[in-house]
Amino acid sequence: MMAEGTPAVADTPMTAQGVSAEAARRAPVNRILKFSSVDGPGNRTVVFLQGCNMNCRYCHNPETRALCVHCGDCVGVCPTGALFFSDTPPVFISASASCKNVADVSVLGAYSHESAASADASSPSARTKYVAYDHTKCIFCDACIKACTHDASPRIRNLTAEETFREIEKQLPYIRGVTVSGGECTLYPDYVTALFSLCRDAGLTTLLDSNGTLDFAAYPELLHVTDGVMLDVKAWDSSVHRSMTDTDNTDVLRTLSFLAERGKLEEVRTVVVPGLVDAEKTIRETAHVIAPHLSKRPVRYKIIAFRPMGVRESFRAYQTPDAALLSSLADTARAAGMTDVVVV
Numbered sequence: 001m002m003a004e005g006t007p008a009v010a011d012t013p014m015t016a017q018g019v020s021a022e023a024a025r026r027a028p029v030n031r032i033l034k035f036s037s038v039d040g041p042g043n044r045t046v047v048f049l050q051g052c053n054m055n056c057r058y059c060h061n062p063e064t065r066a067l068c069v070h071c072g073d074c075v076g077v078c079p080t081g082a083l084f085f086s087d088t089p090p091v092f093i094s095a096s097a098s099c100k101n102v103a104d105v106s107v108l109g110a111y112s113h114e115s116a117a118s119a120d121a122s123s124p125s126a127r128t129k130y131v132a133y134d135h136t137k138c139i140f141c142d143a144c145i146k147a148c149t150h151d152a153s154p155r156i157r158n159l160t161a162e163e164t165f166r167e168i169e170k171q172l173p174y175i176r177g178v179t180v181s182g183g184e185c186t187l188y189p190d191y192v193t194a195l196f197s198l199c200r201d202a203g204l205t206t207l208l209d210s211n212g213t214l215d216f217a218a219y220p221e222l223l224h225v226t227d228g229v230m231l232d233v234k235a236w237d238s239s240v241h242r243s244m245t246d247t248d249n250t251d252v253l254r255t256l257s258f259l260a261e262r263g264k265l266e267e268v269r270t271v272v273v274p275g276l277v278d279a280e281k282t283i284r285e286t287a288h289v290i291a292p293h294l295s296k297r298p299v300r301y302k303i304i305a306f307r308p309m310g311v312r313e314s315f316r317a318y319q320t321p322d323a324a325l326l327s328s329l330a331d332t333a334r335a336a337g338m339t340d341v342v343v344v
């Protein structure tokens, strides 16, 4: 069978950027969580997109980082036949050219037989095939995730904004809004813009969970349909940020100021990793940027205690911060002008 989200798009209209209009409105959806009370205010449906342009050492969901290279290693471990080889290439998906590693994300839909073959020369059956996913057969045993050595997941549906919204609207009577998360969801700005427009028309609030690398100034329509952004500020010092994520924080700090000035920040989060991040400086300086703009809208500062479960081997030695440190960091945020500070 043809996997969901794999129709041919070659004959659809093209945008000025040279990608099909349909491709620009698709994204690789890792998961749709029908109900969440921890991804923004009220009960919300959360859409998780696949692929990220940072390489956070303490990522708790490393299988959301990369895009499948169709090596085929996971197909044989699937107990239900939900994974299978297909001749049909995945639909092309357009990602934001403003993201730093666009060269990486450009492989999103441009898989070729050659790239599949070179990914794993030991899997002859994968050399001329693509790995497809039938979500109706999946029992979410995670065997495929454990088998993948590429930080990817085969459980991806390349959905349009309209297809995604059809799954969201089933929860309409029970949710206040929609949060789009990742991976890094702003790699797909056209898709998110289209999805949020549909959500707004249905009376839902719209939040983005982002690492701050997108230049929002270049996407005014996205900003217009986004009620707020939940932004990670991982480290104030660029060298520390780079050591943790392989990217400096210039774009993140630009986004912090840009969103705060426009009243588009919903929440800022900093993960406290003792011995790695100068959390006191990061929280104080971040709060100093936000506080002058709090009259435009309230902004929550969420201070998150690092926990070693699920992170990569090299980060398991780092300790969870104690309650006294977390309490003192909350005081730092309040002293710098924040009024809504939570520790989790």
Ligand code: SF4
Binding pocket: 067, 068, 069, 070, 071, 072, 073, 074, 075, 131, 144, 147, 148, 149, 150, 152, 153, 154
């Ligand atoms: S999900 Fe991972 S193991 Fe499965 S085909 Fe893709 S890259 Fe290979």
Ligand code: SF4
Binding pocket: 077, 078, 079, 080, 081, 082, 083, 137, 138, 139, 140, 141, 142, 143, 144, 145, 155
């Ligand atoms: S999680 Fe789903 S797709 Fe992956 S191995 Fe299990 S049944 Fe197959």
